[in-house]
Amino acid sequence: MWHPGDAIGFISCSNGLTNNDRSLEMVSSLSRKLKHDFGLETVMSDVLFLDKETQQTEAPASRAGALLSLYSDASVKAIFDLSGGDLANEILPYLDFEIIKKNPKPYFGYSDNSVIVNAIQAKTGIQNILYNPKVLVSQEEAFQTQALRDLSSGNDADWTSTFGIGGNSDSEQSSVVFAGGNLRCFLKLAGTPYWPELENKVLVLESAGGRYEAMCSGLAQLEQLGAFEKINGMLIGQFTQIELDGKKAAFLAVCRNYASRYGFPVWETAFIGHDDHSKPIRIG
Structure with a gap:
């Protein structure tokens, strides 16, 4: 690099x-x-x-x-x-x-x-x-x-191995492709020429200030954009305000409801978010 x-x-x-x-x-x-x-x-x-x-x-x-x-x-x-x-x-x-x-x-x-x-x-x-x-x-x-x-150094494959994304071989692990980021900001690209292709990707989502209702609205917009029909999984990072409001479990239940309806897995991580423990993750 x-x-x-x-x-x-x-x-x-x-x-x-x-x-x-x-x-x-x-x-x-x-x-x-x-x-x-x-x-x-x-x-x-x-x-x-x-x-x-x-x-x-x-x-x-x-x-x-x-x-x-x-x-x-x-x-x-x-x-x-x-x-x-x-x-x-x-x-x-x-x-x-x-x-x-x-x-x-x-x-x-x-x-x-x-x-x-x-x-x-x-x-x-x-x-x-x-x-x-x-x-x-x-x-x-x-x-x-x-x-x-x-x-x-290219030694960041722990994202795929930690969450069991892909298969067991190195080639299958390295083939995992991520898209997304901050939910509110990512959705600014909806309907524009800059919206990424989500086919077979793992969608990464996090947020700092969004409350439960706003973030549920964002998930609904993703569904209406057809995102959930395309992705291979969802990686949920920190949703800081939701956690402060004591609604993390309720929000994760909404995520898992979409996942069960569309047949993709949901993973959680504490290493994507707005705190100092947030690690780099490759997009694309």
Whole structure:
């Protein structure tokens, strides 16, 4: 995936980072860590932070242009999106997917950037990574460093082996393909040219703030989109607000009801979600 001396591009395709000491230190710490632990350089996008004058996220065309610049930069071997929020889907009409396809490299993003992770994969076939790079400088730094090492070395097959997805042979395990991410944000792609093909894929779902009723509505929308007729399984990560509300069992029962009706299995994991234990998972 990368080698010492290569570069990682930092960008915000969703809401820009705030111009405060905490954000600046996070970016600096992450850059230092990549250099110290992986020998990687950093290329900073000029849309990483909010505009200093307006304190607004940079315009969609500007963010899309910055992303395309990172794809076109041969020294950049992967792109880390450090943002989240609501605005990721704004940039999709401005992306030149031919440029991305000619310069394949993995895009790492999470939460609202489930939009970008899945849209780029759908339009180009490039495998992207559902992951929040900021957890590399969290309280779980050691855990996340190993998780990223495992990913970069191709030693991340534990997703398939842990949940018994696929068959017993390595080839059958490695053939498992994932799609999805944050439920609310993933559904922004519904009805657009950026919606991924779900045939024979395992659908990954998680959420931070959505309450039980909103998330059940999201599952109903997935059914009405025909998703459950196509997928080979559903991998349920953390649904933070639902767990806080004491409705996790009820939500899982709804998931399993859909699964029984459409004949696919449901797995659970504590390693996909909005906390510092969330591990990288390949999309596509």
